[in-house]
Amino acid sequence: MKSGMVGIVGRPNVGKSTFLNEILKKKIAITSDKSGTTRNIILGVYNDDDSQIAFVDTPGIRKPSTKLDSVLNNKSYMMMDTPDLILFMVDISKGYGKGDKFILDNIKDDNKKVILLLNKIDKLNKEELIKRIDEISKEYDFLEIIPLSASKNINIKEIIKTIKKYLPDGERWYDEGYLTNQSKGMIITERVREKILWLTNKEVPYTITCVLDEFEENEKLLKAKINIIVDRENLKKIIIGKKGNMLKEIGTKARIDLESYFNKKVYLELHVKTMKNWRDNDSLIKDLGLKEDLDE
Ligand SMILES: Nc1nc2c(ncn2[C@@H]2O[C@H](COP(=O)(O)OP(=O)(O)O)[C@@H](O)[C@H]2O)c(=O)[nH]1
Ligand SMILES: [Mg+2]
Incomplete structure (x- = not known):
């Protein structure tokens, strides 16, 4: 039995919440094409026969201009500290940019275990994707690099399998019926x-x-x-x-x-x-x- 906590981090709008909903097969986190959509730390618990994975969706980090922004950033940073594993999501149709680098620099400092998720591959051709994977793989010693499309359900199962490989053995922390921390x-x-x-x-x-x-x-x-x-x-x-x-x-x-x-x-x-x-x-x-x- 594998059991652990997995943080999903990345710039706003890369598809973190869409990905979490897709994994849980139930929409617990709202999504939109506007950045600033997710406002709190959302816990979503995935169960199957031989694992329990507690996913944590974060607001996404960006330059703060109000108190609310700072609170949200702090929440996201905090989340990077606790989990067994981090999923760092990038919108690869846009490429790897400054905003992504800013977040990765934070993760790097602590030598975290990180799986890189390259989302929105449905918007990109294969050659371009391969080129971009090649470039981005130099940025950190990622455990794995996995391309996906959260909204088109491409590679989601594969990701679950891969996550399990890196989680510790353990018991379920939450009842099997428990889905989310959201009231x-x-x-x-x-x-x-x-x-x-x-x-x-x-x-x-x-x-x-x-x-x-x-x-x-x-x-x-x-x-x-x-x-x-x-x-x-x-x-x-x-x-x-x-x-x-x-x-x-x-x-x-x-x-x-x-x-x-x-x-x-x-x-x-x-x-x-x-x-x-x-x-x-x-x-x-x-x-x-x-x-x-x-x-x-
Ligand atoms: N084309 C495409 N759009 C996606 C994909 N995943 C998410 N999106 C869209 O990207 C936007 C941002 O998604 P959201 O999950 O709210 O991003 P978050 O801010 O990182 O949580 C939404 O309009 C999603 O429908 C994908 O794989 N392909
Ligand atoms: Mg979100």
Whole structure:
């Protein structure tokens, strides 16, 4: 029996959360084509007959410009310390860049055990891929280098097999039914945030957040009231849309997803509120469950 913790690190937007969802065959982490999508440390536990792998998805590291950025970076760095193994993911269709190097330099310092994952090979031809693998392999003494496509499910099984090779023998740490550290409230607010990211423009991810206000559940129905916090009045207009149409669509799309996730009826009530500079607001960051790191 193999058992261990595996950290997934990499720049924002390389496909870390997509990869984790694909491994678990259940969507616990939201994804989007905008960087800044993942906001917390997401634990996803994979089980099979002879292994348990606790995967940890991280927000991704980038240059901090607000308190929230720093908290998220710290969380990601912290994650690099604990795991038995690190999966360092690069978007190889973009090549190996400065942002990737910045993260690898951090890993290098500690002589970590690292498997390099080259994601999005569906966007690249073979010759170019081989050339890029050749270049990037010189950057560190990686245990393995594995090309994949997380969204097209290419090489996912192969990666699981490879990870097992490097994990210690041990027992399961978590019950087999345990899937994620994310609370129901977190799953709900994150799914709402995902729909906003999907339906609106580029700058939105940094400037909005969703906070659970009320929550009620019985056997058949789950009811939640969510505040969507924006930092500018004009964003509020965008998210509400003409005659409230945008907000309606966000709510419908999130509801449909959540009903299939929880396997019961879901009722969502969404409100949009403006709060200037919320990304520097300690108490709000605390509401997002990120406070511990502010004290460090
Ligand atoms: N073409 C392609 N797109 C991908 C692949 N994996 C992820 N993506 C897309 O890349 C974007 C960022 O993915 P996400 O998982 O949110 O990245 P994260 O920030 O690293 O967690 C999303 O739009 C994904 O659908 C892949 O293998 N191929
Ligand atoms: Mg992510």
